[in-house]
Amino acid sequence: MMAGPKAAIKADPLSFKGWPRDRARRRIRFIKEYLVTPRGHGAGKPVNLRAFQKEIITGAFAPGIRTALISIPRANGKTAIAAMLGLAELFVGPMSAEVLVVASDQRQANITFKLAKRMVELNPELADRTHIFSDRIYVPETDSTLVPLPAEYGALQGYDPSLLIVDELHVVTEDVWSAAVTAAGKRPESLTLAISTPAASEDSLMWRLVKHGREDEDAQFYLREWAAPEGCEVTDRDAWRIANPALADEDPFLAEDAIEAVRKTIREPVFRQLRLGQWAKGIDSWLPFGAWEDLAAPEVVVDPKQKIVLGFDGSASGDSTALIGCTVEKQPHVFVAGLWENPHDPRWRVPRREVIDQIRYMFNHYNVVELAADPWGWRTELEELAQEFGEKRVLMWNTAQAQRMGPATDRMYQAVVNKELTHDGNQSMANHFSHAVAKSSTVGDLITKDKRNSPRKIDAAVAAIVALDRSAFHSKKAGRKVASFKR
Ligand SMILES: Nc1ncnc2c1ncn2[C@@H]1O[C@H](COP(=O)(O)OP(=O)(O)OP(=O)(O)O)[C@@H](O)[C@H]1O
Ligand SMILES: [Mg+2]
Secondary structure, eight states, X not given: OOSSOOSOOOSOXXXXXXXXXXXXXXXXXXXXXXXXXXXXXXXXXXXXXXXXXXXXXXXXXXXXXXXEEEEOOTTSSHHHHHHHHHHHHHHHSOTTOEEXXXXXXXXXXXXHHHHHHHHHHTOHXXXXXXEXXXXXXXXXXXXXXXXXXXXXXXXXXXXXXXXXEEEOGGGOOHHHHHHHXXXXXXXXXXXEEEEEOOOSSSSSHHHHHHHHHHHTOOTTEEEEEOOOOTTOOTTOHHHHHHHOHHHHSSSOSSOHHHHHHHHHHSOHXXXXXXXXXXXXXXXXXXXXXXXXXXXXXXXXXXXXXXXXEEEEEOOSSSSOEEEEEEEOXXXXXXXXXXXXXXOSXXXXXXXXXXXXXXXXXXXXXXXEEEEEEOOTTTHHHHHHHHHHHOGGGEEEOOTTOHHHHHHHHHHHHHHHHTTOOEEOOOHHHHHHHHHOEEEEETTEEEEEOSSTTOSSOOHHXXXXXXXXXXXXXXXXXXHHHHHHHHO
């Protein structure tokens, strides 16, 4: 298409006299009266806005809502509703409305943009009052613009959006999200609306926001999730309906056989995530979804007199290095005593001095029974520490040795699923746990990264496994002493 406006606009502005002032109802009415379904089921006919779509609009455009997150499986009209709401904003939104449609990249954003363009072209009343450019849609009578943008930090700068729509949130980084929310916060009334399938991991912006929404403490935040009941069979068609409102509608625009075809050709965890809206991790992921997070007890303060052990997994060079503490007691508490991570800089090196100083600090200020450390790359320093704090208190623990690591890994697994420990809720440590992938061996499951050289680090999880194992050892030893004393 040629860039540049078409002929000058001669049509009178559309009149919305007598229309409801309520933001949601105005938009719903506009979509029903002015928009035509461009493709798929019902193509060429006026949009039949389904009950669940009205629910989304009513929830997201309720007074005071600044951020709305809709979690919904694929093919339930995410892109279509984004385009429809974008156009509604241009005609019945505030004056000088600015709509940003953000997707993973420019090409994805252009899909929504093209859909919106097509909807304008299909209604002469709208087409006569709209300038369509190659990179934006402009409506002179309201001085309003719609722009498709890639989810990049720089691209979002300099806008003052009244409506920012994110199609598929799991491609958006934290940086981009805060840029988006900041950009959208400048007007007295504005909305950031994200419509997305769940992400594949807990280490994601989407999961953070879903948790925020589930807490239900932020009156400016609206969350609506469509998902099949946890633990359902993948073949359970009632569960499909619960997760897919476009399928459950009396006039469905998503077909059951389409879902069935997909089910046969993709892996189960992916089907659960994308088609059932479930927070399922990859089949090889180590811990069950959310299991680690459930144990967070950030209010716990470790008393300096309380016996603790330290687990250490150090990197020889540019990898992350973790020092994890664990109390010696029946229900141990795991906490980060130090975690040094590469900030995505290839020249970065572990600050070895700082690491050793922190270990010293722990020995000097806490009741450290033992430091169990992977000696790889740190032998000299560890020997120095053994000299300083006593040979008995520094244990060389080779984390590459499956005989040792297998049972220790199993102990951590059991403790987590049986809720026999707590931890400090440290986000980086939680990420390391969520990155861990199970690798079976003759001595039980071991954990590894998802791939060699992956930036998804697991060192804090490894150090925690070591710490918990030694905590259990010392806890048992203490138990035995008491028993023999009684006799
Ligand atoms: N009321 C309606 N709302 C939305 N889409 C509808 C409606 N009626 C029919 N359709 C059609 O259903 C299809 C919805 O597909 P759309 O691409 O919007 O879904 P999606 O959730 O973005 O899919 P994906 O997950 O593949 O990105 C489109 O072809 C659209 O034209
Ligand atoms: Mg889409």
